Structure formats: structure tokens, C-alpha cells
Amino acid sequence: MKPANRVILALDLDYFYAQCEEVKNPAFKRKPVVVCVYSGRTEDSGAVSTSNYEARKLGVKAGIPIAFAKRTLKDNPDAVFLPMDKEYYQLISDKIMEILRSKADTFEQVSIDEAYLDVSNSCDGNYARSLELARSLKAAILSSVGLTSSVGISNSKLIAKMAADESKPDGMLLVEPEKVKEFLENKPIGKLPGIGPKTEEKLASLNITKLGELANFDRDQLARVFGRNLGPGLKLSAQGVDNSPVEEKEPEQLSRIITLKHDSNALNFKDELEPLAKDIASRLSELKKRASSVGIIAITTALKAKSRARTLEQATDSAELIFKEACELFDSFFREEKKEIRRAGIKVSSLEEGSKKRNVLPDPDIGSGSLMDYV
DNA sequence: AATACCGGCGAGT
DNA sequence: TCATACTCGCCGGTATT
Numbered sequence: 001m002k003p004a005n006r007v008i009l010a011l012d013l014d015y016f017y018a019q020c021e022e023v024k025n026p027a028f029k030r031k032p033v034v035v036c037v038y039s040g041r042t043e044d045s046g047a048v049s050t051s052n053y054e055a056r057k058l059g060v061k062a063g064i065p066i067a068f069a070k071r072t073l074k075d076n077p078d079a080v081f082l083p084m085d086k087e088y089y090q091l092i093s094d095k096i097m098e099i100l101r102s103k104a105d106t107f108e109q110v111s112i113d114e115a116y117l118d119v120s121n122s123c124d125g126n127y128a129r130s131l132e133l134a135r136s137l138k139a140a141i142l143s144s145v146g147l148t149s150s151v152g153i154s155n156s157k158l159i160a161k162m163a164a165d166e167s168k169p170d171g172m173l174l175v176e177p178e179k180v181k182e183f184l185e186n187k188p189i190g191k192l193p194g195i196g197p198k199t200e201e202k203l204a205s206l207n208i209t210k211l212g213e214l215a216n217f218d219r220d221q222l223a224r225v226f227g228r229n230l231g232p233g234l235k236l237s238a239q240g241v242d243n244s245p246v247e248e249k250e251p252e253q254l255s256r257i258i259t260l261k262h263d264s265n266a267l268n269f270k271d272e273l274e275p276l277a278k279d280i281a282s283r284l285s286e287l288k289k290r291a292s293s294v295g296i297i298a299i300t301t302a303l304k305a306k307s308r309a310r311t312l313e314q315a316t317d318s319a320e321l322i323f324k325e326a327c328e329l330f331d332s333f334f335r336e337e338k339k340e341i342r343r344a345g346i347k348v349s350s351l352e353e354g355s356k357k358r359n360v361l362p363d364p365d366i367g368s369g370s371l372m373d374y375v
Numbered sequence: 376a377a378t379a380c381c382g383g384c385g386a387g388t
Numbered sequence: 389t390c391a392t393a394c395t396c397g398c399c400g401g402t403a404t405t
Binding site: 016017049050062110111112113114193194195196197198199293295304305306307308309310311 | 379380381382383384385386387388
């Protein structure tokens with residue numbers, strides 16, 4: 001028999017990059033640990049990628065400038081600043097994801113440190129059993145790589161995710177289907193995944209601050225303010241309605257971006273750009289994919305994101321072609337925008353299967369003309 | 376009217 | 389104060405058919 005309820009588990013690795021560094025060097029535990037992405041412009045230019053809870057307590061969290069973080073912790077001799085070691089974190093992540101995948105009916109990795117498991121069948125729709133499973137997963141992760149994690153369980157990805165968020169660090173929280181409404185209604189709207197600062201402000205101007213209020217708000221008015229899909233979607237989410245399946249998704253786009261050595265208003269940074277194209281091309285061939293759209297990303301000195309893109313006649317995985325398209329897009333970008341840019345990137349999208357040459361365009365439909373054409 | 380594409384924005388890790 | 393590197397998804401506008 002198919003279980004009546006879905007049983008979905010969301011698993012999050014706690015403060016992932018920083019915790020990986022604690023594993024590498026256990027002396028870092030109890031010290032503020034700050035994982036940094038140095039942009040290489042000046043000594044401390046760049047941003048904090050993530051930090052452990054010791055650092056967060058002191059106000060050093062993801063996204064802030066490294067220089068700011070150093071100033072904040074300057075009187076704390078224990079504070080540790082480390083460059084991001086993504087390869088190492090990736091190895092740890094891969095090992096964990098392999099374990100999780102093997103325990104799920106269906107599995108979906110959503111980022112380097114997060115995954116959903118649909119365990120409806122393996123737990124036979126039984127939430128008590130899912131709690132046992134969650135305990136054993138957390139234990140398996142701890143014993144294999146030494147990391148703590150947080151797990152949320154409910155009947156949808158949305159609520160499981162929110163439950164995991166609420167339980168962290170090193171927590172576990174079950175929200176049974178009958179408890180979903182109660183779980184949501186008094187929470188501030190910003191707790192809903194997808195509602196960030198901007199959306200929160202717009203909702204506040206409609207006098208909506210709690211999820212319960214959003215759940216009961218006029219659907220059509222939400223549609224007018226937030227758009228036909230997004231508006232009603234917000235209302236459904238606030239009601240705890242989420243039927244999205246747990247399934248592995250193919251990547252839809254790849255991008256690489258760098259901070260330029262010097263701000264620029266012309267394409268005089270080809271040397272810095274070319275490796276991005278090479279990188280994307282080799283990733284494409286790893287994935288056995290080709291891209292039929294190539295685009296560029298430009299971040300202005302005012303930190304506004306700009307983009308240009310072009311659809312190719314034929315999908316490609318060639319570094320040379322991607323680089324050439326990107327150069328042309330940057331040239332025309334600088335011709336029309338008289339802006340200085342700080343960061344530059346390349347993005348490919350419309351990815352399709354197959355690394356071998358193959359024309360995927362349909363044949364020109366010469367038979368579709370009117371019969372009258374021949375009269 | 377439906378679909379495709381583009382550029383911008385917002386959110387999340 | 390200074391402000392990384394990604395990925396995903398949606399929106400409105402415009403072009404294409």
C-alpha cells in the first residue's frame with residue numbers, strides 16, 4: 001500500500017564551510033572561524049562566505065566585507081580567518097550526499113550542504129519511523145566525517161526546510177501534517193523561504209507581517225502586487241501548500257565570475273576572462289552537455305548587475321567559441337553602456353544533453369507552406 | 376494567442 | 389566602513405510565429 005502521507009526530510013549541514021575547517025583543525029572549535037573569499041584586489045578585499053556560531057555571535061556573518069569582519073574581531077586574538085577551500089568542502093559534501101542518497105526513496109541535493117529525502121515508502125508513511133531514520137542519518141554523518149547537521153521532517157519540502165531551519169544547529173524537528181497550520185501562522189513572513197528583505201517590505205506595506213495574515217490575504221490583490229504566479233504562490237506557501245516532488249534536477253545554467261584587477265570601461269581584461277570560458281567548457285564536457293545560450297555578467301562599480309546574452313544557432317561546449325561570444329558581448333556592452341565595471345563573468349544556459357556534435361534544430365519545414373504556393 | 380528570448384531583480388547557500 | 393562566487397526562479401517587455 002502506498003502511504004497516505006508523504007514523509008519528507010530536509011537535511012542541512014550546520015555552518016558548513018566553517019564546520020569543515022573545524023574538522024580539519026579541531027583547535028578552531030570554540031574560536032570564531034571566518035571563511036573568506038579573497039578577491040585579490042587589495043590585502044583584505046573580498047567577502048565572508050560563512051562563519052561559525054562563535055563568530056556570528058560577535059556579528060560576523062555571511063556576506064559582510066572581510067575588512068569589516070577583521071575590524072570587528074580585532075580585539076579577539078582567537079579569531080581565525082581562512083581562505084575558502086571549496087575542493088575540500090566538496091569532498092566532504094560528496095561523501096555525505098552518497099550516504100543520504102542511499103537511504104532515500106528519492107533524493108534531491110539542493111546545494112553543497114542541503115538535501116531533501118523522500119522517505120514515504122521506507123518509513124511506510126510513519127513519522128515515528130522517520131524520526132528514527134533522521135537520528136541514524138545524523139549519527140552516520142557525525143561518525144563518517146565529524147559534522148553536525150539539522151533535520152526537518154514534514155509532508156512537504158517547504159515545511160521540512162522550515163523545520164530544519166528552526167532546529168539548527170544540531171537539531172531535529174518533526175512537524176506532522178495536522179500541525180502545519182499551527183507551525184506557520186504566528187511566524188514572521190521573513191521565515192518563509194523565498195521571502196527576503198524586499199518582499200518582506202512590500203508585504204509590510206499591505207499590513208502583512210505574519211504568515212497567518214498572508215495565508216488569509218486576498219489572492220487577487222497578491223496577484224496584482226506580486227504577479228500572476230508569484231502572488232498566489234506566496235499565499236499557498238503561507239498555507240503550507242507545497243506539492244513539489246523530491247527529484248534530482250539537471251543543471252540549467254553554469255556561470256563563472258571574477259573581480260577584475262582594475263575597474264574598467266572597455267574590454268581590456270581578456271586575460272582574466274579567458275579562463276572563465278575554459279572553466280565553463282570543461283565543466284560542460286564533464287556534464288556531457290552543450291549550451292545554446294552564451295551570456296555575460298557585468299557588475300558595475302556601483303555594484304549593479306548587468307547582463308547580455310545571445311542564443312546560438314547550435315549548442316556548443318567549445319571554450320574558444322564561448323570566449324569569442326563573450327568578448328563580442330562585452331564589446332557591444334561597453335559601446336552602449338558607458339559604465340565602469342568591477343566584476344565580469346560568463347554564463348551559459350539552455351543546456352542540452354550530449355557532448356557530440358549534433359544539430360538539434362528541426363529541419364526547415366518546407367512542406368508547411370500553403371498548397372496555393374504551388375499554383 | 377502562444378511561445379521564445381532578453382535583461383532585471385530577488386533570494387538562497 | 390566594503391561589498392565573493394555561484395545557482396535558481398520569476399517578472400515584464402518585446403519579438404516571433
